[in-house]
Amino acid sequence: MGYVKGLKCRECGRQYEKEPIHVCEFCFGPLEVDYDYDAIKENISIEKILGRDANMWRYKELMPLDDDDSYIGRNVGYTPLVHSRNLARELGVKELYIKNDAVCYPTLSFKDRVVAVAISKAVEFGYKVIACASTGNLANSVAANSARAGLNSYIFIPHDLEQGKVLGTLIYGTNLVAIKGSYDEVNRLCSEIADKYDWAFVNINIRPFYAEGSKTYGYEIFEQLGWKLPKHVITPMAGGSLICKIKKAADEFNMLGFVDDPTPKIYGAQATGCCPIVNAFKNGSDLIVPVKPDTIAKSLAIGNPADGYYAAKTIKDTGGYAEDVSDTEIIDAMKLLARTEGIFTETAGGVTVAVTKKLIESGRIPKDESIVICITGNGLKTQEALTKSLRIEDVIDAKLSEFDSLYRSKE
DSSP: OOOEEEEEETTTOOEEOSOSOOBOTTTOOBEEEEEOHHHHHHHOOHHHHHTSOSSGGGGGGGSSOSOGGGOOOTTOOOOOEEEOHHHHHHHTOSEEEEEEGGGOTTTSBTHHHHHHHHHHHHHHHTOSEEEEEOSSHHHHHHHHHHHHHTOEEEEEEETTOOHHHHHHHHTTTOEEEEESSOHHHHHHHHHHHHHHSOOEETTTTTHHHHHHTTHHHHHHHHHHTTSOOOSEEEEEOSSSHHHHHHHHHHHHHHHHTSOOSOOOEEEEEEETTBOHHHHHHHTTOSOOOOOOOOSSOGGGOOSSOTTHHHHHHHHHHHTOOEEEEOHHHHHHHHHHHHHHHOOOBOHHHHHHHHHHHHHHHTTSSOTTSEEEEEEOBBGGGGGGGGTTTOOOOOOOOSOHHHHHHHHHHHO
């Protein structure tokens, strides 16, 4: 059995049973999982973790499931932490790492982590239909993991998503519904559907459990650094959950005695065309003012982020900063990462790399301390962003003389 006592409100602290609910009925605050940490301490150790398979379930005591047999996505996680020496030289820093979930199994994004937890919990609750609102990566993952679990799925997306993400959802035989509107409009419709149909919406009624999967991204970073916390972590922000869960992962590892380091400074990255959390942070405001997204970084294009307030608070509490970058900077950063480290990231990764560069150049991140950049999705999904800036320059006839001439021109 697991170690979840129930749910509790992040605002008023009111306790709830383990149920598929996500909002406090008294203050309307978001609910989160409440663990029995005393019991966890007695049953988890570094030695146990190291003796398990290299996937996200090696930290199972810190996941919100009750039954090992319900796990979906047993091969998810434990993606590379790349010591990025070439990019470090380019940016003029001493110690730089890329946490590369662009190769996460099975759909090449960190969403496979949260979906594995959400569907596993939905199975425990007895649901037969899985659903979600998505900007793309979540759609891919829900479709794939639902198929693997033998469950029906309904997925709702904005109608103008990148073609790679649309095809990467349809291939699994899901029910894909495109909505004429922004993600925020899609999400509002899904809230109404969730009230009417008895479905497990991973990012609505299953959200408290779903969000816990993001912690494994942080756990892996800290383990792969030799059970140490980095000084600085740069994270993309869409709904704002991931940045909060990385901090929670650091807090839990400190509480368990697995590390003995100060919490990293955590930095939030958004595109200028959709940066409500950055705006709130820079304005020193607790109020997240919704915006209308206009950016190539569609996976981050959430104008009214559910966890925006908590994301801004996490940045402030850890001594980090929030920054935004233009679409041009995003594309340049995608090229930079590919050229220096051989990693093809989607536009969201371009955001984090570009923001990191900006923060280093401004002096907000010191050049002599450890830095981790979070790459959360694969560039094959967002090829449209690069079509105007990448093209074949050298076209010749099949003649050695023509190649010789071309080669000489490049020397």
